[in-house]
Amino acid sequence: MRTVPAETITEAVEAMCIKVCHELSDDMKACLYDAYEKETSDTGKKILGQLKENLGIASKEMIPICQDTGMAVIFLKVGQEVCFTGGDITDAVNEGVRRGYTKGYLRKSVVSDPIQRVNTGDNTPAVIHYEIVPGDKVMITLAPKGFGSENMSRLFMLKPSDGIEGVKNAIIAAAKDAGPNACPPMVIGVGIGGTFEKCALMAKEALTREAGVHSDIGYVRELEEEMLTKINELGIGPAGLGGKITALAVNINTYPTHIAGLPVAVNICCHVNRHITREI
Amino acid sequence: MERHITVPFDRTVSESLSAGDYVFLTGTVYVARDAAHKRMTEALECGKGLPFDIKDQTIYYMGPSPARPGRVIGSAGPTTASRMDRYAPALMDLGQTGMIGKGRRSEQVKEAMIRNKVTYFAAVGGAGALLSRCITSSEVIAYEDLGTEALLKITVSDFPAIVVTDCHGASLY
Ligand code: SF4
Numbered sequence: 001m002r003t004v005p006a007e008t009i010t011e012a013v014e015a016m017c018i019k020v021c022h023e024l025s026d027d028m029k030a031c032l033y034d035a036y037e038k039e040t041s042d043t044g045k046k047i048l049g050q051l052k053e054n055l056g057i058a059s060k061e062m063i064p065i066c067q068d069t070g071m072a073v074i075f076l077k078v079g080q081e082v083c084f085t086g087g088d089i090t091d092a093v094n095e096g097v098r099r100g101y102t103k104g105y106l107r108k109s110v111v112s113d114p115i116q117r118v119n120t121g122d123n124t125p126a127v128i129h130y131e132i133v134p135g136d137k138v139m140i141t142l143a144p145k146g147f148g149s150e151n152m153s154r155l156f157m158l159k160p161s162d163g164i165e166g167v168k169n170a171i172i173a174a175a176k177d178a179g180p181n182a183c184p185p186m187v188i189g190v191g192i193g194g195t196f197e198k199c200a201l202m203a204k205e206a207l208t209r210e211a212g213v214h215s216d217i218g219y220v221r222e223l224e225e226e227m228l229t230k231i232n233e234l235g236i237g238p239a240g241l242g243g244k245i246t247a248l249a250v251n252i253n254t255y256p257t258h259i260a261g262l263p264v265a266v267n268i269c270c271h272v273n274r275h276i277t278r279e280i
Numbered sequence: 281m282e283r284h285i286t287v288p289f290d291r292t293v294s295e296s297l298s299a300g301d302y303v304f305l306t307g308t309v310y311v312a313r314d315a316a317h318k319r320m321t322e323a324l325e326c327g328k329g330l331p332f333d334i335k336d337q338t339i340y341y342m343g344p345s346p347a348r349p350g351r352v353i354g355s356a357g358p359t360t361a362s363r364m365d366r367y368a369p370a371l372m373d374l375g376q377t378g379m380i381g382k383g384r385r386s387e388q389v390k391e392a393m394i395r396n397k398v399t400y401f402a403a404v405g406g407a408g409a410l411l412s413r414c415i416t417s418s419e420v421i422a423y424e425d426l427g428t429e430a431l432l433k434i435t436v437s438d439f440p441a442i443v444v445t446d447c448h449g450a451s452l453y
Contacts, residue, residue: 054410063409067355107345148360181383183405
């Protein structure tokens with residue numbers, strides 16, 4: 001057994017919250033720079049230029065890239081030989097979020113109840129997805145999620161007979177619907193298969209994949225490429241004002257499913273696709 | 281067309297703006313999003329007035345991140361305007377002339393815009409650090425308990441936006 005103090009997790013989460021909201025990962029930055037080079041519409045290029053400038057100001061002056069610093073989504077992959085000491089692990093993660101969002105001057109965007117809606121004042125609780133994996137390491141992935149794009153996400157319970165055409169139509173419909181509301185250029189996470197909740201979780205986790213990396217399943221990789229091309233052909237463009245860069249990436253994860261079903265989840269993210277991973 | 285506009289502005293100015301115009305806004309703007317709109321609407325419904333005189337004013341749909349010490353405001357980009365669609369027509373009927381946000385609007389909002397000569401500007405979503413530089417003062421004028429959703433009065437200087445829907449019914453989306 002390897003012991004890991006809960007405080008170590010708190011400290012890591014705190015630092016990750018602050019970093020990820022001020023500085024995009026290198027893959028996402030490269031993606032946006034590349035989009036700027038490729039965009040041919042004047043307005044589109046102007047907007048992508050502003051987004052590039054925005055990234056520079058954010059990291060240099062420590063102003064969050066976007067004011068919506070999101071709800072903290074955390075994937076915690078815990079090695080089965082790890083034993084946490086000195087406190088409850090969920091509390092430790094939330095304490096990290098609390099400190100990060102407070103000390104980092106990040107926006108507190110969480111309400112304690114979906115109907116009564118009182119702001120919790122410290123951006124907790126986080127949404128935490130635990131997974132037990134082999135080994136003695138802890139892998140923390142933090143992906144603060146803005147809701148302009150989250151609100152445009154969709155889940156479709158297709159029938160097996162809908163097949164891959166049905167999946168394509170679902171992805172395109174979600175992207176089209178999201179349009180200007182989701183701060184394009186978007187990153188689109190897709191889950192295909194599993195159950196209702198597994199499918200949504202795959203779509204979310206797909207957003208944390210490094211940009212430019214494709215699925216290693218042949219047909220899925222082709223689907224990712226085809227969907228990216230088709231979505232860019234919609235002409236929605238940067239900020240939804242027209243152009244050829246509507247999406248930066250389409251990342252698809254799949255899982256076995258039931259003989260009666262074909263679930264498809266489309267999790268829409270904006271160009272501020274924040275994700276950071278740390279191993280402990 | 282590129283235009284420099286002073287806010288607040290009246291209906292005549294609004295009528296001169298067309299979808300596609302790039303504008304730089306300078307002057308005073310009010311900031312409100314979901315929760316503040318709900319409170320303003322409730323105040324109107326029970327016969328109380330609004331916390332400010334809305335005639336000729338522009339509302340920026342935004343909830344900033346906290347200001348670091350010595351700064352005016354934190355990151356300050358637009359939020360999705362359609363969530364305010366339920367509340368916006370009543371405010372336009374009281375004289376509001378401008379809205380700043382992002383994303384599509386409802387038919388009811390578009391009708392109210394034409395009826396009251398209101399302009400809808402889009403600011404670039406996800407450029408909050410850049411946009412914060414165009415904000416030179418910020419004060420909470422009501423609903424402080426709402427945190428980031430409090431009602432603010434801010435001063436903007438050459439704040440970049442695009443007329444996305446004009447008061448004649450034309451829209452870029
Ligand atoms: S959708 Fe993304 S870029 Fe747009 S406001 Fe929300 S977090 Fe920011």
